[in-house]
Amino acid sequence: MTGQSTGPSAADAHSDPAERPEDWWVFRGPSDLPAPPPWRHLPAARAAAPRAPYLLERNEISVVNAALHLHRPLLVTGRPGAGKSSLARAVAEELGLGDVLRWSVNSRSTLQDALYRYDAVGRLREASLRRERETPRGSARRPRARHAAAAGDIGQYLRLGPLGSALAADRPRVLLVDELDKADIDLPNDLLVVLEEGEFEIPELARLPEHQQEVQVLLSGSRERVTVHRGVVRCTHFPIVVMTSNGERDFPPAFMRRCVRLDLPEPTGDRLRKIIEHNLGEEAVAAAEDLIEVFHQRAKTQTLATDQLLAAVHLRISGADLSKEELLAAVLHRLDEPLSP
Structure with a gap:
């Protein structure tokens, strides 16, 4: 038995002249979609639009500047829709630091997700295809996949995540860590350890032989590459880190001590x-x-x-x-x- 709708459909609105659709109706048949609201523009349109100032009170601006002077992460709390995430974009635009690197956190997020990703399966597949092309027809095949994989450019299969890219960039970048309160209980402290040290190791690169100690890897969300030496990504500029929380959990004191906190009021x-x-x-x-x-x-x-x-x-x-x-x-x-x- 199929369900039946008791309300009028979009097509039904045309059947009775007394029930013609209003001018603002779109769901009525062939029609052009309306322009999105100003805060819902796509990135390309948003970049072309004139920049409007982000609304903050003087005391809130002072807190942001304190975080910038201290080179400490800014922990922004407040109600949903209060503009917590938009603050990161406002800082990047105001200081001319380019696009925001964004890490949206959930309960399954790990620190490595934010640091780098290594496509080991893709690299082995490419090595296998290369071996097939290089092996003459009818000749005996030797198990060279491991050696072929080692000889390949491992940098093609590595991409830095948003946190890794923020640390590896040759200029300060803004990193948004969105909804950190959804993370596993240990993630906030693990994150701050990396930010305090300003570096991390990529084991897949650290194990390479001496003649392969400099590898070009991709940055997050771009085709730009950086050189990683001896498997260690080491920052030359502390990133500007904006972390948001909806107040769904408390953070440990050690974490709070290393942050500058901004509460966006009701x-x-x-x-x-x-x-x-x-x-x-x-x-x-x-x-x-x-x-x-x-x-x-x-x-x-x-x-x-x-x-x-x-x-x-x-x-x-x-x-x-x-x-x-x-x-x-x-x-x-x-x-x-x-x-x-």
Whole structure:
């Protein structure tokens, strides 16, 4: 038995002239997709767009500068959607340090994921294919895979991860370690050990013979290569490290001692207005006063993200034919409430 929908479909909306779709409807048949909201631009479009300042109070800017002076990781905490991850991009843009190197952490993340990846299977496969090409037809085959693999360029099968690339770069880079509180309990301290020492070893390179002690390896997210000598990646510039946490767990004192902490506060009504103006313009603020008030009241007892409010305001000013209640139900739902079965 197949399930049947009791609501109208997109095609049904065309059947009755009294129920023609609104101008802002896209899900109604062939139609051009609307432009994304300003904060949802793709990287290429974002790079071409004029840069807007990141909203921080004076005391918060001072904390960021303290981390820069101390060359210590900046641990940023706050509610979801408060702009924790965006701060890393703002620092990189303000200081002209290029793209942010990003490591998104989850419960399965390991330190090696962030340092480097070695494609041993790919290297052995290439060695096997090379042996097949070099062996004349009909001749006896000798087990040379291990020697062929050793003779190949191992650097082709190594790529530094975001942390490894931040350490190996010949200039300061910004590294975003996103949602560190989701990591295994030992990962934060392991991460700080590498950052304190400013170097790490790649065993696959350290074992190479003397005549292969300099190897070119790829950096994360680019075709740029760096030279690794004797299997050790050693930084010449401490990276600027921004780590974010949603407060899902506590970190050990040894970890906290080595960080500069920035707590992004709960947004006040004035700050919410500045955020809306910053992303959607002055006119959007006047059209959003009732939504701001609802968001501010709900946020006292519910987990909400600031970008949910932005989404509701964007829909309203873009002509969405939704009542206030429909807007709230669609995008301003609480994030700490389990889904109904």
